[in-house]
Amino acid sequence: MSRWIYGKHAVLERLRLSGGGLEFVALAKGMKEADSNQVLKAAKDAKIPVQWHPRGWLNDKTGSDKHQGVAASTGAFKYSELIDLIEASKPDSTLIVLDGIEDPGNLGAILRSAECAGALGVVIPQDRSAQVTAFTEKASAGAASIVPVASVVNISRALEDLKKAGYWIYGLAGEAKESLYAQKFSGRVCIVMGGEGKGLRELVGKNCDVLLKIPMAGQVESLNVSVAAGVALFEVLRQRGA
Numbered sequence: 001m002s003r004w005i006y007g008k009h010a011v012l013e014r015l016r017l018s019g020g021g022l023e024f025v026a027l028a029k030g031m032k033e034a035d036s037n038q039v040l041k042a043a044k045d046a047k048i049p050v051q052w053h054p055r056g057w058l059n060d061k062t063g064s065d066k067h068q069g070v071a072a073s074t075g076a077f078k079y080s081e082l083i084d085l086i087e088a089s090k091p092d093s094t095l096i097v098l099d100g101i102e103d104p105g106n107l108g109a110i111l112r113s114a115e116c117a118g119a120l121g122v123v124i125p126q127d128r129s130a131q132v133t134a135f136t137e138k139a140s141a142g143a144a145s146i147v148p149v150a151s152v153v154n155i156s157r158a159l160e161d162l163k164k165a166g167y168w169i170y171g172l173a174g175e176a177k178e179s180l181y182a183q184k185f186s187g188r189v190c191i192v193m194g195g196e197g198k199g200l201r202e203l204v205g206k207n208c209d210v211l212l213k214i215p216m217a218g219q220v221e222s223l224n225v226s227v228a229a230g231v232a233l234f235e236v237l238r239q240r241g242a
Contacts, residue, residue: 005074005137006058006067008035013142014072015042021075022048028055028069039070048072062134077132080148082158085121086165088148093188094236095167096229097123099155099204100195104130108139109226110193115143117233123150123158129195159207162190171200171208172232174222180212185236193229 005011014022025043027036029052043050059065061073085095096114101107107130114122130136131151137144152158159169170183171192192208194200205211214223214231223231 003074003076004062004071004134006062006064006071006134007138007141008039008068008070009141010138010144011070011072012039012042014074014145015039015046015048016142017145022046023073023075024049024051026051026053026058026061026071026073028058028067029053030055031069035069064135066138077144077149079132079151080121082123082150082152082161085123085148085150086161089120089165089167089188091187092240093120094118094233095120095123095162095188095190096233097155097158097162097190097192098125098129098195099192099200100125100128100198101130101193101225102128102196104133104136105139106130106196106224106226107132108136108141108144110229111136111140111147111149112143113226113230113233115140115147117230117237119147119233121148121150123152123155125155126151126153156203156207159190159192159204162188163209168210169208170232171205171211172214172228173200173205173211174213176211176213178210178212180214180232180235183210183212185239189236191229191232191236193225193232196225 025048058067058071062071132144167188167190169190
């Protein structure tokens with residue numbers, strides 16, 4: 001069954017990856033020539049056919065009017081297996097595990113940060129969690145096509161498997177006593193983020209080696225989960241000397 005990704009940057013990134021399984025690209029009639037030319041060239045280079053349709057047609061197919069006149073038909077999203085990420089791990093790999101992120105936009109933003117920070121992959125639960133949708137791919141600005149996403153039945157069990165593979169598990173929690181910036185990150189690092197407004201579930205928190213907090217200087221109690229994930233990922237990257 002075909003699905004749709006949309007948004008100029010998401011489609012261009014997929015085209016940059018030699019087409020990435022795209023069936024065809026759809027452009028809105030009457031869109032700006034500068035925008036269409038960029039997509040047309042990328043589609044030609046990737047040898048992906050292009051179709052022109054009314055903007056309303058793209059609205060119907062994508063279920064959104066935020067497509068910027070650019071969409072693409074593709075196959076179902078292919079999730080990775082946790083064992084694949086473990087086998088691909090290097091001595092200094094970084095993973096991020098998401099314990100019940102519900103907003104597909106937040107998932108997309110985290111995928112974007114994970115890709116920019118050089119993370120090996122992202123792990124999400126199969127149930128009670130946002131999955132990778134067209135909106136997620138748009139929010140990820142193409143990162144969903146690059147960063148492997150492993151879908152697991154049980155997050156706590158996944159953390160146990162990662163520990164056996166040599167990962168240190170760091171959970172972000174507002175109630176933690178130790179600062180993110182006081183922690184020395186080395187070796188294989190796994191960052192665990194809780195869901196929006198709920199934080200880490202108790203059992204997941206107990207499966208973390210260390211709980212960390214991001215120091216706050218303002219009056220608002222917490223950051224958006226995707227922002228917090230980015231802060232943590234780039235602190236790990238900074239300590240690795242990037």
